[in-house]
Amino acid sequence: MALKGRPEIYVMGCRNPFRISVDPKNGFVYWGDVGPDTQVPAEEGTLSYDEINQARKPGFFGYPYFLGNNEAFPKYDFATKKEGPKQDPAHPVNNSPHNTGLKELPPAQPALIWYGKGPSKRWPLVGKGGASAMAGPVYYQDEFKNAPYRLPAYYEGKVFIYDWIRRWIMAVTLDEKGNYQSMEPFLSHLNYVAPIDMQFNRDGSIYLLAYGTNWFANNADAGLYRIEYAEGNRRPIADIQANQTVGAAPLKVSFSAAHSKDYDPEDSLRFSWKVGSRTYPGKELTHVFTKVGIHPVLLTVTDSKGAESTTSVQVKVGNTPPTVQIQSAQNQSFYWDKSKLDYRVSIKDPEDQRIDPKRTQISFTYLPFGKDIASVLTGNTHQISAHAQGKSLFEASDCKSCHALASASIGPSLQAIAQKYKGTKVLETLTEKVIKGGSGVWGKYAMSPHPDLPKADAQEMVSYILSLGDEQKKLPSNGSLTLTGHEGKSAEGAYVFLAQYTDQGAHGIEALTTRKHLLLRNPLLQMEDNDRGNVGVIIATASTDFVSYIRKIYHQTYVVFNQLDLNGIQQLKYRIQSQAPGGTIELRLDSPQGPLVSSLTVPAAGSSRPEWKEMLAQVKPTKGFHDLYFVFVNPQAAPKKELFYVDWVYMEPSRSVSTK
Structure with a gap:
């Protein structure tokens, strides 16, 4: 029977095909098909799947009668507003009054991969939410003979798929017939936003186009990424740190390459700076910019095997931040x-x-x-x-x-x-x-x-x-x-x-912007919420009456709360549980040996079971912001002997602060 179709039509039954690729070995065609939004119940939530399709030969791929694994849509009668019978994917029929071609269609072909808005049971790695499925290239090593950046043989025959909305790339493994076997994340460590195209370059590198956050906008986070795979010696990573990058002329700037690194531990690094037409060696550089304008500074880092990487920063001279x-x-x-x-x-x-x-x-x-x-x-x-x-x-x-x-x-x-x-x-x-x-x-x-x-x-x-x-x-x-x-x-x-x-x-x-802020917090500091320290923490449970506190308090241990103001603080109220042998809580500024502004002696526990008690300590008048070091001291205690437990400390103000 002669088919009533145009010879240039390879597949039909697509909804919104996007990003088409062809397997260079077998001619299989891959494409992403963006799905509809429906309320029709389906195997995975509703029949609103995005699809990754594979055509091994010309065929019919289901839409608008089927989706995913040939799950069928019911026929809807708009006059009666009732659902009718579903079609048979083995014998689909196009009875549309607008159809001038074939009525008895070829059997519907299921998608290779499909997923809806919710979590997928078949493919949990794809995630959930909005979706926009796309199909990328199929990789073969011999397509990139002698290419310096070709991927390893591990990726042989894998097809790459990606999702614009969900922002992932997957490498899909197929069997010898082209059937789905597994998938795994690819380049998940990269901070790209909305991948929209992916191609291999002749040298084996990958070009990835990222659309960015917003639709139909000049996105600042859009980008074209070049990804190179390296075997053997790895390139160093160049990093510039500058003490300032904007200000009035003359502007003295100190640069450092100390954060540059190389993942090959045997490599040594050389550093070269370029400022204008001049170059300077060394890991550190201090330069005075005398001319108003924007000055690029380029850092090149070269390892002992000759591999190099570069990075740059702009120094803007002529405007001082407010x-x-x-x-x-x-x-x-x-x-x-x-x-x-x-x-x-x-x-x-x-x-x-x-x-x-x-x-x-x-x-x-x-x-x-x-x-x-x-x-x-x-x-x-x-x-x-x-x-x-x-x-x-x-x-x-x-x-x-x-x-x-x-x-x-x-x-x-x-x-x-x-x-x-x-x-x-x-x-x-x-x-x-x-x-x-x-x-x-x-x-x-x-x-x-x-x-x-x-x-x-x-x-x-x-x-x-x-x-x-x-x-x-x-x-x-x-x-x-x-x-x-x-x-x-x-x-x-x-x-x-x-x-x-x-x-x-x-x-x-x-124009430059400067912001400053004050953060006023509750005066009760839970000791386990410290910014850093070397004590232990007991988490609140039923056995602790749902109280969290710090313990493993030995001689010369401490906790720190960063950059707090003691202005107007008259005394500290602690909640403490004594242990034998007890000790002293010293409040010092900016280091464990800093100025002492408050001290509290905690007596050793008696023979009875220790209980939580509140204790007061006076505070010397103190101005400005400081790192507050609560240092725990008892030089007579045995090593690793716990002095006491501390739940919290409350900052009690003078009368003028609290009632002003």
């Missing part, structure tokens, strides 16, 4: 009930004729999760939001693939969502939508479900998005703030005072 200072007569590390923060922000910039108030941002916020504040203070935002936890959850999710902060991507911007729902009570509705998915509000593109996302996390994310529509209160450069946000909250909260200034740029150098 100076921002936050001054306060109050303690700048802790808060107490019924206290205030009097502050004054001073800003200086040598190039700006006057400090522009419009370029100044000052904010003050209470955060309920002060222990994890470090991640909130990164980035370039001028506001610290009470919804920073929701922001962190959003940044770590696949939602970034479709939603940007200010510009429309495939989905609406976060700011547009906030404005649309401003003044409405939609928190629960949008939380459910994040978990279950949906479509139709902003366009035809469906939002992927997140069934495994805890409701509390989804609610934090939605709260953060909705908060973007709130008006941000701008504070004056000096004033007084009442600390009431912590009342009724847990002890983990913290206040963040943030001051930022962006200058106007100068001498062709772009």
